[in-house]
Amino acid sequence: MALIVQKYGGTSVGSVERIQTVAQRIHHTTQEGNTVVVVVSAMGKTTDTLVNLAQEITTNPSRREMDMLLSTGEQVTIALMTMALQERGQPAISLTGAQVGIVTEAEHSRARILSIKPDRIKRHLDKGQVVVVAGFQGISSQEELEITTLGRGGSDTSAVALAASLKANFCEIYTDVPGILTTDPRLVPEARLMEEITCDEMLELASLGAKVLHPRAVEIARNYGVSLVVRSSWSDAPGTRVISPIPKPRSLEGLEITKAVDGVEFDVDQSKIALLRVPDRPGIAARLFGEIAHQKVDVDLIIQSIHEGNSNDIAFTVIKNVSRKAEAVAQAIAPVLRSHPSQSEEAEVLVEMGVAKISIAGAGMIGRPGIAAKMFQTLAEAKINIEMISTSEVKVSCVIAQEEGDRAIEALCKAFDVDLVPKPLVAEVVEASPPVRGVALDLKQAQIAIRHVKDKPGMAASIFGVLAQRNISVDTIIQSQRCRILSGMPTRDIAFTVGEGETDAACQALNTLAEGFDEVIVDKDIAKVSIVGAGMVGQPGIAAKFFEALAKENINIKMIATSEIKISCVVPQEEGVKALKAVHQAFELAGIETVEVPV
Numbered sequence: 001m002a003l004i005v006q007k008y009g010g011t012s013v014g015s016v017e018r019i020q021t022v023a024q025r026i027h028h029t030t031q032e033g034n035t036v037v038v039v040v041s042a043m044g045k046t047t048d049t050l051v052n053l054a055q056e057i058t059t060n061p062s063r064r065e066m067d068m069l070l071s072t073g074e075q076v077t078i079a080l081m082t083m084a085l086q087e088r089g090q091p092a093i094s095l096t097g098a099q100v101g102i103v104t105e106a107e108h109s110r111a112r113i114l115s116i117k118p119d120r121i122k123r124h125l126d127k128g129q130v131v132v133v134a135g136f137q138g139i140s141s142q143e144e145l146e147i148t149t150l151g152r153g154g155s156d157t158s159a160v161a162l163a164a165s166l167k168a169n170f171c172e173i174y175t176d177v178p179g180i181l182t183t184d185p186r187l188v189p190e191a192r193l194m195e196e197i198t199c200d201e202m203l204e205l206a207s208l209g210a211k212v213l214h215p216r217a218v219e220i221a222r223n224y225g226v227s228l229v230v231r232s233s234w235s236d237a238p239g240t241r242v243i244s245p246i247p248k249p250r251s252l253e254g255l256e257i258t259k260a261v262d263g264v265e266f267d268v269d270q271s272k273i274a275l276l277r278v279p280d281r282p283g284i285a286a287r288l289f290g291e292i293a294h295q296k297v298d299v300d301l302i303i304q305s306i307h308e309g310n311s312n313d314i315a316f317t318v319i320k321n322v323s324r325k326a327e328a329v330a331q332a333i334a335p336v337l338r339s340h341p342s343q344s345e346e347a348e349v350l351v352e353m354g355v356a357k358i359s360i361a362g363a364g365m366i367g368r369p370g371i372a373a374k375m376f377q378t379l380a381e382a383k384i385n386i387e388m389i390s391t392s393e394v395k396v397s398c399v400i401a402q403e404e405g406d407r408a409i410e411a412l413c414k415a416f417d418v419d420l421v422p423k424p425l426v427a428e429v430v431e432a433s434p435p436v437r438g439v440a441l442d443l444k445q446a447q448i449a450i451r452h453v454k455d456k457p458g459m460a461a462s463i464f465g466v467l468a469q470r471n472i473s474v475d476t477i478i479q480s481q482r483c484r485i486l487s488g489m490p491t492r493d494i495a496f497t498v499g500e501g502e503t504d505a506a507c508q509a510l511n512t513l514a515e516g517f518d519e520v521i522v523d524k525d526i527a528k529v530s531i532v533g534a535g536m537v538g539q540p541g542i543a544a545k546f547f548e549a550l551a552k553e554n555i556n557i558k559m560i561a562t563s564e565i566k567i568s569c570v571v572p573q574e575e576g577v578k579a580l581k582a583v584h585q586a587f588e589l590a591g592i593e594t595v596e597v598p599v
């Protein structure tokens, strides 16, 4: 007999018939001798309908009233589901987030769970009842008991948090697709079902646009070792297992606000190679990295920042012993890469040996804007200049001079109260995962570029500091390679992406910074296409294949940012879906059957 938490999403409970079908499945699970806690979402598109109702009254509703409104959706489902269970002769009781003691921060519309008091649920379970809990909502712990919501898609998080606090044997997420697929089947019907995926890969995919799981749910599963599976509400097929490493025991207090950073990582003996003024047109990155892959050189970070006029800079790092080889390739290709055929000026190659990469890693940084800013601030206070920045959802990496390494490690370990963690051996990672597990598309981001930021310690810290103060989450931060001397002061560009809805707030925040850069440029028409796979570590040629797939479709790359297990390219928005399809095909991710998605 097992204790199982089952979560059913909006489409799965979208009508009375579907609620009855789900009730049948729950009943079946208890009849097999299991104890079941059910978490449900609002029916069908209810949450969207409620959002639209509010928009008809005001374009700027208060977050508190939105929580009051949106939390009603789930409450309808718990009552109906419980009635359907009782009708089948299954004892059951519905409870709201507050009634089961899901205590959250007082942050409306994006509250994090602080703790869950499982006593009441346990009492009902002991009586043989199924407990049906409203997902997505909680209650604040302060004197005023405020209803809060966890953010869109948050029912997954409610379910996994309940599973962690009840120490359930399994948490099953039932949805409208057969499990986690290589990409969104609504965009690519040939997407293939995965049998399993690691938490780290799923964290990246979820944060890069695969909404099948809320990233915070994956984070909790990883931190507490919850056995998580994503399955179809309409079939008995096994679905996809989300595998987490065996975690260190940790307290259930402060559930979602435990340490944001798990550790500091350090890679020495790297070299940075930059190509300046390469033409801003499709096929350039493909050509460069194709040639590098051909020479079997493994590239680590790749960064292409925003273009300047009609040319770009592309920078990458490699381990030092292959840097001569990588440089030779870059030198050989540079004469061919002219901004314009009529121009005599060719791309310039810069090599810097003896750099190091220092990273902070941890799933807790998702949606917590202050973490990257704190890293930049810490380095600034230690007077360490950041030469390159590349971020992913769960990691921020900075390239710095190697001789500053020890000081950087010490400062960061102290600031985040963590240790330096040894990196897993490449062989271990590669064995476990394919180079590309899945691909994702995010159409809801905007790109913000800050031109001519003074190249001195502290600039990144103050830029991302003001954004963090306003709770604006930024993503894919990159700092360009090209250094321009303006009035005797070296400057570089910094670009990043933010959620589309936060663009104006981000610009306002940046404008409060009186000096340090020249201008802020916004591009809302972007799409971010990403490939994710833990097995890409140590495998030359993956980036090249990605860029080639885009080049074949004549899609221009506006920005490139990488981490060990993902590569993201920003492309024009209207090319997003085409890019996703091309990349999915290039990595041969298609399955035999197409996936039908119910409405």
Ligand code: ADP
Pocket (backbone or CB within 6 Å): 008, 009, 010, 011, 012, 041, 153, 174, 175, 176, 177, 179, 180, 181, 182, 183, 184, 185, 186, 209, 210, 211, 212, 213, 438, 597
């Ligand atoms: P629920 O209401 O059950 O929580 P969601 O709509 O939040 O369901 O998430 C399921 C949807 O996620 C699918 O219908 C699919 O369109 C989308 N999706 C995006 N990326 C993926 C992926 N890689 N695998 C599966 N589904 C995906």
Ligand code: ASP
Pocket (backbone or CB within 6 Å): 009, 010, 041, 042, 047, 048, 073, 135, 136, 151, 152, 153, 154, 155, 156
């Ligand atoms: N009903 C909420 C939403 O649509 C939460 C969820 O379904 O996970 O975002």
Ligand code: MG
Pocket (backbone or CB within 6 Å): 009, 153, 156, 211, 212, 213, 214
């Ligand atoms: Mg969902």
